Amino acid sequence: MAGAEPAVLVLEDGSRYVGRAYGALGRTLGEAVFATGMTGYQETLTDPSYAGQIVLMTAPHIGNTGTNDEDMESRQIWVAGYVVREPSRIVSNYRAQRSLDEDLVSQGVVGISGIDTRAVTRHIRSAGAMRSGIFSGADFDLSDSEQLELVLGGAQMAGRNLSEEVSTPEPFTVPAVGEKVGSVAVLDLGVKTSTLNNLAARGLDVHVLPQMVTARDVLELQPSALFFSNGPGDPAASDKHVQLLQDVLRAGVPYFGICFGNQLLGRALGLGTYKLPFGHRGINQPVLDKRTGRVEITSQNHGFAVEAPIEGTFDSPAGFGRVEVSHFSLNDNVVEGLNCLDLNAFSVQYHPEAAAGPHDANYLFDRFLEMIQGSKNAHPAAADDASTTDEEGTN
Template sequence: MPVHAPAILVLEDGRTFRGDNYGAEGETFGEAVFNTGMTGYQETLTDPSYHRQVVVMTAPHIGNTGVNDDDPESSRIWVAGYVVRDPARVPSSWRSVRSLDDELRAQGVVGISGVDTRALTRHLRERGAMKVGISTVETDPAALLERVRASGEMAGTELASQVSTEAAYVVPALPGPWGEKRFTVAALDLGIKTMTPHRMAERGCEVHVLPATASLDDVNAVNPDGLFYSNGPGDPAATTHQVEVLQAALAQGLPYFGICFGNQLFGRALGFGTYKLKYGHRGINQPVIDRTTGKVEVTAHNHGFAVDAPLEGSTTTPYGEASVSHVCLNDDVVEGLELRDASGALTGFSVQYHPEAAAGPHDAAYLFDRFVDLMSTGPEARSARTSTDADADADEKEA
């Protein structure tokens, strides 16, 4: 077993924890948040939504299944730092190709182990998410505290452009009873996870993943049946370009589906505000009610901001009537929105949680089917059917 150097963790309020280095040696800073998941740590580590955040795992034993090359949700680890209590000494899984410690070290991610993560989590629940530093090179907590307090804030920061793809790419539709392809989806990558376009491809969607800087012309260039906005990091109030693109897309009647950050930007496009939660929702055990079906889902979350929309009634917007479709049963936070036209037909919807959750739970996977249904009855589909009917009528008259 390797010998690990001592490490310290200092929160911006001065609370200090000591432990051992886990992963790369060095120093790192970010926003301290906690994740309640007991599995799926590879999905957490490689989720771009965790960019510039130091993740505290509440489950005491982490790393027991090692690391494989199939489960990452992006091309790299995005967390700024990693905090665990009891790391696995030896990974045990037939899929494992290396240890989590080795992977963190290889990607330069500074972490700390041997920390009382229960005490740290309780502190963050009481005081709220805050800036933090982890160091294996600094022994003086007061000196590290100065650097922690001088580090950047999460509120007011635009980060989606830092994690987005630089060039557009296509995820082909997977064949099924419908043939090779059913729909074309334009997906703005604000920090998209690999599993998201895969879930759509499974349903016959050809997904054109576009950079976060894409314009409405870029969206329309792929002739989409629907528009999708992904999860991602940062403050939605600081992300303005994508809101403007979404408003223009809604105005032309393009069916819309958004996840997580895509829910927050949908809210802002509809005229609602957003705000920072005290410590956020991160984990795989959050109960949410879908008001359209009355069913309660156990869901996976990763968000530090939320939409400020009225829980009851509807709000008139330039694009139709907007209302809250999903609510967290723990704290009544808005977890989904829907938009309907004058006839009451659904034209767009979003959820704050992750229906694509690779490690589960999978209660919310039906939302991808809802998007497919929306595209099958959306304005593009109606226009195509009208044109087909008109051509058939013309042929009949000529005959």
């Protein structure tokens, strides 16, 4: 079995962790990050936001419940590599259709098991997320210096635009469930299936659009609202998506963004973004909703954040009126949400669809629906109102 063969995880600072191959054999490169969820490994693996990253699970035992088609959050596994302490030797769940190892092998995901994931996590928390590689099979026999050279030749996450890799190639529609109350245009930057289902469950026709569409394309649909999804990469490398959002906001279309969509709203408002040392990843991240005073336990996956003052209101540097931070992290005071006071737009930095994760933040989809229903601009003017700056499309 592949699992009996040796493998090594190499970090860009030269740290090495030798274990056993897990999943496919070979070589993979990516940014090493850790996820703190005790469950939800299939949702993590199929979350497009993890594209380009080697994901280390802090929970020590992974694979117990196997995998199935129902819990897939997208069309494939997106992680660049997978690191676990101890894979389950058996699958013990009535819903399981395959073992996790079978999915990793069939989709060519190179992984490693049998290393001290606590030690690696502590190292990343201290040194920060960094480039890394997993080597097994013939690549395990490369010299230490050859493996490190390959890792150092890998791409940095900062400045990287990955939306083209994960976005849908063609538009499609998820019809409203029950009575239709409106429609939403979803820019797919790495959207999850559960997000689309939550929007459709609120009576919205969900028009999922490839990431290269223009503001004119969006406005031609005459949507009740625009939604930017989660996704991988650096928001500073998505200027065309920022321009699209600015044009649609000026046309009066209500907006809701999550995760990457929160960062892009920040940039559209004229705010900066920055890379976190090791990011927030997992289903146990505490966030304060300033509007209600409630503490929410949230599902998160982001390595970048918005720069904005936590307290008070401020004027959008890009001319979109007054803005406030609506949510912030109780671990490190990172901005977790933005609310525009002079237009119908808000965003959060986490996953309200709760796949996998707690349901504390699911109310945000209801808040989005209330905003749509209360908006006087639910049916925007013709696409002629779009700025001509959108003609070039997006990256």
